Amino acid sequence: MTLLHGYWRSSAAYRLRIALNLKGLGYEQVSVNLKDGHQREASHKALHPQGFVPVLDIDDAQLIQSPAILEYLDETRPEPVLLPGDAAQRARIRAYAAVIGCDIHPVQNLRLLQYIRKEYGQDADGVAAWVRRWITDGFSALEKMAESDRFGGSYLCGSTPTMADIYLVPQAYNARRFGVVVEDYPRLFAADKAARTLPAFEAAAPENQPDAPEDGH
Ligand SMILES: N[C@@H](CCC(=O)N[C@@H](CS)C(=O)NCC(=O)O)C(=O)O
Structure with missing residues (x-):
């Protein structure tokens, strides 16, 4: 049985849910409550020394780091x-x-945001402004990349969903969460929208996870 140790709102876990769904692989989820700090417990750090999610338990191996796991899935x-x-x-x-x-x-990871809040005296607005600053910076560059791309198609980099969309969709979710207007980046907005209509992406959405709270927070 493939086990995904993740969290409904983790964008790195969201990437893996999309990939597993696209490839039609069944899996069960183990929720590691990031809000309550369960990622820092010894039992979780035994799986992931950095105290992060996701961890994917597959083929008798416990894999960490979503880029490495996505490549593993694509290779196997x-x-x-x-x-x-x-x-x-x-x-x-x-x-x-x-x-x-x-x-x-x-730069928008939970531990970093908690650090900014505590060590630099930022409130929720200050933290959100920090997050928006770096998302808009990155999205502007991504939009320029998409404008100049020769690979075309409805998705971010071609006519089929690729690893680029697997990264984009969770990041666009976070962008909206922190008040970035994704419509300001028309190509990213269109690619995100196209990918999210696919069942594999829809089923992976944070609000559709078993550990998502009913009030969405
Ligand atoms: N490079 C890692 C990043 C993993 C990561 O940042 N995970 C976040 C959730 S998206 C986390 O576990 N954060 C816990 C914390 O900051 O305390 C990956 O892609 O797997």
Whole structure:
């Protein structure tokens, strides 16, 4: 049985839910309540030394780090492929993923936001302004990349959903959560919308997870 240790609102876990759904892989979810700090408990750190989600328990291995896990899934279950096309297209898809996964997402991680709040005396508005600052910066670059892309299609980097969309959709969810107007980035907005109509993305949405609270917070 494949087990996903995640959290309804974790965008890195959201990426894996989308990929598992796209590939038609069944899995059960173990909720690690980030809000209550369960990620820092010794039992979870035994699985993930950084105290993060997700962890994917699959094929008798416990895998960490969503970029590594997505590549693992694509290597072991190649259909449908998440990194399609020639080397140039695959490099472009990885570039979209890296802008989000390396440059936007890490500066809005929960532990960082908690640190800013505590050590730099920021309230919820100050923290949200910080998050918006870095999402808008990254989204402006992504929008320019999408404008100049030769790979076309309804999705972010081509005519099929790829790893680029797997990173975009959770990041766009977070953007909306913190008050970024995603419509200001027309290509990103269109790609996010197109991907979210697919059942694999819809089923992976935070509000559709078993551990999502009824009030959505
Ligand atoms: N690079 C890691 C990032 C994982 C990550 O940032 N996870 C967040 C949730 S999206 C987390 O567990 N945060 C816990 C915390 O900040 O205390 C990955 O892609 O797996």
